[in-house]
Amino acid sequence: MGLDNKKGKLLGHDRDELINLADKALKREGVISVIVVLLGFLLGTLLIAFVGKNPSGMYSSIWQAITGHNTVTGRFNIRNIGDTLNYLVPFTLCGLSIAFAYRAGLFNIGAEGQYIVGMTVATVCAYYGPKVPVIHAVYCLLMATAAAAAYGGVVGYLKSKFEVSEVVATIMLNYTALYLSRMVCMALPGATTYNTSPFPKTALMKWGPLESMFNGSTINLGILVLVFGLLVYWFIMEKTILGFELKATGFNKNASLASGIPTRRSTILSMAISGAFAGAAGAVVAIGSFTYGRIVSGMDNYGFNGIAVALIGNCKTIGILLAGYLFGVLKQAQQFMQTRGVPREVTFIIQGVIVVFIALRSAAEIMRARISKMKVGDSKAKSGAPASVKAE
Amino acid sequence: MKKGFLAGLAIAMVVLTMFASCSKKAAGTGITTRILTDATGIDDKSFNASAWRGIERFYDNTSLRNKSYSYVTAQSQDQYIPNLNNAADEDISLIIASGFTWSDSIKTVASQHPNQKFMLIDAAGVNLPNVVETLFAEEMGSYLVGVIAAEQAKAEGIENPGFGFVGGVPGATITKFEMGYVQGVRSVFPNARIVDYYANNWGAPEMAKAQAKNWFDSGIYCIFSAAGSTGNGVIAQAKEERAKGKKVWAIGVDSDQFEDGLYNSTDSAVLTSMLKKVENATFQILTELKDGKFISGIRVFDLSIDAVGYSDRNVKMAKTAKDAAEKAKKNILSGKVVVEKTFAGAKAKGLVPASLHAVDD
Numbered sequence: 001m002g003l004d005n006k007k008g009k010l011l012g013h014d015r016d017e018l019i020n021l022a023d024k025a026l027k028r029e030g031v032i033s034v035i036v037v038l039l040g041f042l043l044g045t046l047l048i049a050f051v052g053k054n055p056s057g058m059y060s061s062i063w064q065a066i067t068g069h070n071t072v073t074g075r076f077n078i079r080n081i082g083d084t085l086n087y088l089v090p091f092t093l094c095g096l097s098i099a100f101a102y103r104a105g106l107f108n109i110g111a112e113g114q115y116i117v118g119m120t121v122a123t124v125c126a127y128y129g130p131k132v133p134v135i136h137a138v139y140c141l142l143m144a145t146a147a148a149a150a151y152g153g154v155v156g157y158l159k160s161k162f163e164v165s166e167v168v169a170t171i172m173l174n175y176t177a178l179y180l181s182r183m184v185c186m187a188l189p190g191a192t193t194y195n196t197s198p199f200p201k202t203a204l205m206k207w208g209p210l211e212s213m214f215n216g217s218t219i220n221l222g223i224l225v226l227v228f229g230l231l232v233y234w235f236i237m238e239k240t241i242l243g244f245e246l247k248a249t250g251f252n253k254n255a256s257l258a259s260g261i262p263t264r265r266s267t268i269l270s271m272a273i274s275g276a277f278a279g280a281a282g283a284v285v286a287i288g289s290f291t292y293g294r295i296v297s298g299m300d301n302y303g304f305n306g307i308a309v310a311l312i313g314n315c316k317t318i319g320i321l322l323a324g325y326l327f328g329v330l331k332q333a334q335q336f337m338q339t340r341g342v343p344r345e346v347t348f349i350i351q352g353v354i355v356v357f358i359a360l361r362s363a364a365e366i367m368r369a370r371i372s373k374m375k376v377g378d379s380k381a382k383s384g385a386p387a388s389v390k391a392e
Numbered sequence: 393m394k395k396g397f398l399a400g401l402a403i404a405m406v407v408l409t410m411f412a413s414c415s416k417k418a419a420g421t422g423i424t425t426r427i428l429t430d431a432t433g434i435d436d437k438s439f440n441a442s443a444w445r446g447i448e449r450f451y452d453n454t455s456l457r458n459k460s461y462s463y464v465t466a467q468s469q470d471q472y473i474p475n476l477n478n479a480a481d482e483d484i485s486l487i488i489a490s491g492f493t494w495s496d497s498i499k500t501v502a503s504q505h506p507n508q509k510f511m512l513i514d515a516a517g518v519n520l521p522n523v524v525e526t527l528f529a530e531e532m533g534s535y536l537v538g539v540i541a542a543e544q545a546k547a548e549g550i551e552n553p554g555f556g557f558v559g560g561v562p563g564a565t566i567t568k569f570e571m572g573y574v575q576g577v578r579s580v581f582p583n584a585r586i587v588d589y590y591a592n593n594w595g596a597p598e599m600a601k602a603q604a605k606n607w608f609d610s611g612i613y614c615i616f617s618a619a620g621s622t623g624n625g626v627i628a629q630a631k632e633e634r635a636k637g638k639k640v641w642a643i644g645v646d647s648d649q650f651e652d653g654l655y656n657s658t659d660s661a662v663l664t665s666m667l668k669k670v671e672n673a674t675f676q677i678l679t680e681l682k683d684g685k686f687i688s689g690i691r692v693f694d695l696s697i698d699a700v701g702y703s704d705r706n707v708k709m710a711k712t713a714k715d716a717a718e719k720a721k722k723n724i725l726s727g728k729v730v731v732e733k734t735f736a737g738a739k740a741k742g743l744v745p746a747s748l749h750a751v752d753d
Binding site: 073083087198289290298301331339 | 431457458462463465466467468470471473474475477478481492493561
């Protein structure tokens with residue numbers, strides 16, 4: 001394709017310039033993601049207008065979620081920014097989880113279950129861990145991550161050894177995790193039908209200065225876990241042999257196997273690391289956003305939303321972070337929207353539409369193929385020279 | 393072209409944002425309120441819906457919605473504190489949190505906003521001067537459905553009817569239901585056979601269904617369940633039995649479960665339901681607030697404002713049963729009948745058999 005661009009420039013026609021621009025834009029997957037997100041918002045806006053509500057309520061809500069500025073009362077509260085950032089953490093970590101498996105050619109629908117396992121183990125460790133500041137919270141986090149890694153790894157093992165579909169296995173394990181979590185948490189100290197007694201202070205990820213900086217927001221040190229997670233993801237994927245092997249397995253398993261890559265190991269490892277990210281998300285929510293254990297009656301849906309986050313972010317580190325932020329903003333915006341007469345369900349529709357339109361990536365490929373044909377046609381007509389074999 | 397499209401969209405967004413700042417809130421007159429619910433929202437056909445009805449009744453003007461009153465649904469529990477905080481930012485007269493899962497969050501936020509008034513529905517234990525905690529006298533409503541069940545047996549000419557109770561996880565809350573029900577039944581049949589069963593689970597309808605089948609086979613006439621979705625197993629079994637022509641009944645709880653009990657287009661196996669009318673509690677607190685009154689702490693709402701009661705939707709309910717329930721209601725209100733809500737208290741007075749499995753905390 002690079003060859004075509006060069007040729008167009010050499011010929012120096014205006015139309016070619018334009019075509020080249022479109023070609024380049026479509027080649028940048030980031031651009032496609034942005035277009036898709038905008039399309040989602042456009043449809044959401046039309047939908048609100050269509051049901052006779054004022055779409056401005058949605059945008060002022062999103063504005064408040066991002067900047068903390070309430071356009072209705074004219075007040076500013078930095079706490080809103082902090083809360084949005086706090087939602088961003090589990091969305092992004094779960095996005096990393098899905099993306100990690102996806103890059104290795106696996107579709108991990110079980111991030112929700114792995115998230116619940118992480119949450120549960122963190123809750124248990126909050127009661128029974130070493131009650132030393134910092135060490136206790138880190139212990140909870142590590143145990144949660146390890147347990148969720150094992151929970152994901154089992155699926156990887158089943159996949160590599162017995163060809164068990166990871167999609168089916170992980171979906172089933174989501175429910176196993178939910179009910180297991182309820183059984184375990186009901187046996188914890190002070191368990192009622194919905195919560196357990198308050199955690200020891202040493203287990204919490206809360207940090208006073210950060211909270212007061214954001215005016216009493218729920219933001220906590222989970223944000224550091226996220227930064228670490230992003231670095232780990234980027235480093236493994238881009239800088240290590242392991243990452244290369246995983247990606248190669250994802251591209252073509254048989255070819256990878258033939259060139260000496262241990263694809264079985266890749267499958268198990270990628271599911272385990274994928275689970276670890278989701279487990280970390282669960283731990284961050286459990287001991288970061290809450291000061292007591294929860295007996296969950298339903299799913300928090302961070303894991304499921306992680307699928308959309310990974311797809312929108314195109315499985316790239318920065319992309320996932322931005323997509324996670326988008327989801328955090330939409331989640332935070334819901335409460336403002338509802339008081340401004342815009343149904344919060346619109347945010348789910350926007351998210352859904354975005355995921356559907358992500359399929360436009362393949363449409364972009366088709367368009368690029370057409371563009372290259374147009375260029376070939378041009379060069380034929382103008383210069384009379386036969387098109388290169390490659391361009392066809 | 394794509395660039396122009398993007399730029400257009402960006403401009404549209406900015407313009408819309410600017411518009412938003414123009415749509416200032418109409419100057420609110422008097423009381424403003426906001427109800428915060430869990431993920432089920434105000435259209436859960438049950439608890440939250442009932443609380444919302446009370447608010448709508450108080451304002452009686454839907455054009456005030458989102459001006460004087462509004463609701464916010466939390467998608468997950470980590471939104472509780474942010475949602476409470478943001479409501480507290482907006483100078484709302486009364487912030488209502490629906491359901492006991494809000495207890496911890498409301499405790500945190502209410503102590504940070506001592507001048508903001510809060511109302512917590514169906515929970516207690518916050519103990520702050522700016523929080524009213526509403527509870528319901530479930531034992532009174534349960535007493536009434538007990539009376540109805542027993543009178544219905546009389547009207548249908550059942551010999552030696554037995555009565556069953558299915559609970560979720562044993563505890564003081566559910567004991568109130570059981571004690572009220574048993575006392576109601578025994579006020580009609582002082583020696584009636586009473587059986588009870590605790591599933592130790594709020595979500596195991598299959599366990600309740602198996603138990604209900606055993607009981608119906610052994611001559612139990614009516615089963616009252618206060619067990620979350622576990623209780624649906626009782627209704628399911630009663631439907632099967634009634635469809636076969638057997639004279640048995642189930643009693644619903646919290647909201648009217650008549651429709652859950654339909655076994656053909658018109659007949660329901662749910663004789664009546666013990667109703668918890670949260671709407672009357674929200675309406676009451678808002679009305680008090682309008683009159684400049686705010687009483688914090690635990691408030692127990694009972695028959696006096698119809699906060700608990702029974703449903704008379706099933707046409708098969710005998711008139712004598714309804715009359716007896718109305719009479720019992722009057723007696724409770726006048727203090728002639730005192731419904732014990734603890735197992736220990738009821739046992740001491742000999743009102744319930746000592747063999748029951750109820751637990752006082």
